[in-house]
Amino acid sequence: MAKRNILIACLSSFFLLTILGCGSRQGSGEDGSSNTIRVEGSDTMVNLAQAWAEKYQAETAEITIEISGGGSGVGISSLTQGLADMANASRKMRAKEIRRAKNEYNLDPQEFTVGKDALAIYVHKDNPLEEITIAQLTTIYGEGGTANTWAELGITVTGTENQKIVRISRQNNSGTYAYFRQHVLDDNDFKLGTIDLSGSADVVSMIEKTRGAIGYSGMGYATDGVKMVKVKLDNDSPSVAPNAANVINGTYPIARPLLIYTPQEPTGAVKDYLDWILGQTGQTIIEEMGYVPVK
Amino acid sequence: MLLLLLLDRNTTKGNLSFRRSFQQLQDRLEPVVVGVIYICGWSAILFVIAIFVFVFKESLPAITGIGTEIAAGEIEVEQLDLVEFTTSPRWIPESSKKPAFGILALIVGTLSVTFFSILLAVPLGLGAAVYVSEFAGNKTREILKILIELLAAIPSVVWGFIGIVIMNPLITNLSGEAVGLNILNAGIVLALMSVPIIVSVSEDALRAVPDSFREAGLAMGANRWEMIYKVLFPAAKNGLLAAVLLGIGRGIGETMAVLMCTGHSVNMPTSLFDPVRTLTATIAAELGEAVRGDLHYHTLFLIGVVLFAFAFIINLTADLVVKGVRDQSNV
Incomplete structure (x- = not known):
């Protein structure tokens, strides 16, 4: 009996603490809302956003920056409902989303290009594939595309018996997914049967472990276990490696802007932070994280 | 209290x-x-x-149907095509041309994973329950019961990890398949997750059978196996069935582990080594980011209704079957 009483006491105090904990956290959020910047969105940019926030918070002690990923779609969705101060996005806002923000929440989303990225095509490090054309990517990924084995691309991948191409893709709210569909598949749909992962890093680590895999992700996520394939616009064009120089000179065919949206014309703390990101320090961090600065 | x-x-x-x-x-x-x-x-x-x-x-x-005002006075109505919803395997909710909301592949994914896991879990669970209740000594029984309950307490996301980190390379190495996240992987993980439920419920059912049944069986010259098979199982039928159905319910409702282990791929499977996607995993992965009030958003809720229907059918069958068995045994 005594044991049970102690157990009940423990449980109830635990609940009480949780409730109190929640309460106090909410309180601080409300009090210091002007000092807290809520950043949400793109998974491609989440590491970058973290790096920015760490440095910025070290420099400016009174600002707290809360960062969460989830995908460009999540960030934009939160932004249009007024739940985030900034949305990271690796795709542009759609007309429908802007309309919703304007009509239903009376917001006026502003777009800022803060960096650039090459959308890299990854394969396993032992895959002999060196270059790929956009047309080949379409036959692998696009609905109605015929390529299902590596043999159809004229190569043999060691270590997989059936030579099947394991197509790695992203969940459908991802900006990377939307960008790939628009610029590689020409707005046609993906072939069903892709393995849909929910993070940029997940794509790369899955390819590391899967010999027959191909996938796309930001070039900042490259590791030693994977290989970035050179991309050709068509058969006659030169094959271009995804790196900063080729993004800057515009030769890499699937380079994309990294965007930040704010719900209104930015003011106060958000404006300061955005200016800092676009300034010297912020742009240096972009380079350190493996992306391309805008200036 | x-x-x-x-x-x-x-x-x-x-x-x-x-x-x-x-x-x-x-x-x-x-x-x-x-x-x-x-x-x-x-x-x-x-x-x-x-x-x-x-x-x-x-x-x-x-x-x-959902009406959105695209221009002044101009209303665009989006509506789900129910025939497509139930019969098409194409689930492309965020298409930039024409979204497709077919959940056939998701239903087949859910059912195939659940079916395979039950195929593994029922013999394993019943076997364990028979051992724990009939053969194990008092000490072994207590230890086993504690361990089995511990198995039930492992969070599903941890099972998902096991599926990705341990089972995935194991399956690719043993089978030579390109990828190890598939029905086999999710089925095994799900089986291990539902075994504790099956064991504890069916063990209770077996122990609820009065000892006089066992004694009578053995006295009639049956050996232990015959006594279990011909006396205990029929006597504990209700409980055993409830155990199996609870296991199925767990399989259909499980989300996190199957999200991680199935490969999360919209696909009509043709073999155990095909990646699939389940209804629950689709809701979990997409509800958070679907735009509120969108057709995609409401369709995900409709998938929830479909899951409800599954759960309702399983529970109803369980009730009816158990009731039928009870009426029979009363005669």
Whole structure:
């Protein structure tokens, strides 16, 4: 009996603490809302956003920056409902989303290009594939595309018996997914049967472990276990490696802007932070994280 | 509840007058306590109804159509094609040209994973239950029961890790398949997750069979296996069936582990080595980011209704079958 009483006491105090904990956290959020910047969105940019926030918070002690990923779609969705101060996005806002923000929440989303990225095509490090054309990517990924084995691309991948191409893709709210569909598949749909992962890093680590895999992700996520394939616009064009120089000179065919949206014309703390990101320090961090600065 | 226990203890200790006043207090408290218990009982029903109404209400616009004003006076209506919804394997909710909302592949994914896991879990679970209740000594039984309960306490996301980190390379190495996240992987993980439930429920059912049944069986010259097979199993039929159906329910409702282990790939499977996607995983992965009020958003709720229907059918069959068995055994 005594044991049970102690157990009940423990449980109830635990609940009480949780409730109190929640309460106090909410309180601080409300009090210091002007000092807290809520950043949400793109998974491609989440590491970058973290790096920015760490440095910025070290420099400016009174600002707290809360960062969460989830995908460009999540960030934009939160932004249009007024739940985030900034949305990271690796795709542009759609007309429908802007309309919703304007009509239903009376917001006026502003777009800022803060960096650039090459959308890299990854394969396993032992895959002999060196270059790929956009047309080949379409036959692998696009609905109605015929390529299902590596043999159809004229190569043999060691270590997989059936030579099947394991197509790695992203969940459908991802900006990377939307960008790939628009610029590689020409707005046609993906072939069903892709393995849909929910993070940029997940794509790369899955390819590391899967010999027959191909996938796309930001070039900042490259590791030693994977290989970035050179991309050709068509058969006659030169094959271009995804790196900063080729993004800057515009030769890499699937380079994309990294965007930040704010719900209104930015003011106060958000404006300061955005200016800092676009300034010297912020742009240096972009380079350190493996992306391309805008200036 | 606690108060009552305290009162109870005091009454046994106290003298007569104390006892009488406590008795009066208890009498006065009784209607209050009864009322509280009454509310507790009814709240369960209330919650189920409230959840169902909420999910159903949120899914309704998908069927009746959602109007959005694209320009002044110009209203575009999006509506779910129910034939496509139930018969097409194409689930492309965020297409930039024409979204497709077919959940056939998701249903097939859910059923194939659940079916395969039950195929593994039922023999394993029943075997374990028979061993624990009939063969194991007292000490072994206690240890096994604790361990099995521990197995049930492992969070599903941890099972998902096991599927990705351990089973995935194991399956690719052993089978030579390109990728190890598939029906086989999710089925095995799900089987391991539902075994504890099957074991504990069916073990209870077996232990509820009076010892006189066992003694009678053995006295008739049956060996232990025959006694279990021909006497215990028929006698414990209700409980065993409930155990299996609870296992199936777990399989259909499980989300996190299957999200991680199936490969999360919209696909009509042709073999155990094909990646699939389940209904639950689709809701989990997409509801957070679907734009509120969008057709995609409401369709995800409709998938919730489909899951509800599955759960309802399973529970109803369980009830009917158990009832049927009970009526038969009463005759």
